[in-house]
Amino acid sequence: ETGVTQSPTHLIKTRGQQVTLRCSSQSGHNTVSWYQQALGQGPQFIFQYYREEENGRGNFPPRFSGLQFPNYSSELNVNALELDDSALYLCASSLKGRDEQYFGPGTRLTVT
Amino acid sequence: QQQVKQSPQSLIVQKGGISIINCAYENTAFDYFPWYQQFPGKGPALLIAIRPDVSEKKEGRFTISFNKSAKQFSLHIMDSQPGDSATYFCAANGNSGYSTLTFGKGTMLLVSP
16 A cells, blocks of 8 residues: 545546545655546546646646645646546655655546 | 557466566656556556666566667566456656656556466
């Protein structure tokens, strides 16, 4: 176990709705990255947070947004959900300046 | 543009055999190459990683071979066991300013008893 926790485990939403996913990083880690993993694919980088600011972003539209809190936990928010947003959302924690990233168990989002 | 290409897509190996998964990358700025293991319903778990300044790294039954000139690296699982049956992802990291992983599409490994 990595010590990275995510909630909820599963979520079902309707197209057009908004969703918030949560992540608690491993103790001592100050950086959180979010990834989207579609079925049968590798994870794709969404964005990274460090010191409560977005520190880098992948090829995802602005309706994907996030937050990081002083205790390094993080939220991923997705507005105007689309069917293609159905995926496993993973958060990974790391220490700034180190390459190793440790993933949580993920949140399975289904958009109907 | 797929920056990390992984093969094969699936692999069946007999218990005790050697599993070999290959990856090729395009971006010469990449400088960290991890392998992750993922079981169904779980997040990816960091297995082993290598940097381009070494050609091989071994941890237990897992070995990474790295060929910088060919921009290729591979994972070898010696004495494969049924418990190794999982999906394996190679990845690469090297963006300046922040650390982000670019993943391959994964290899589903089945080790038959």
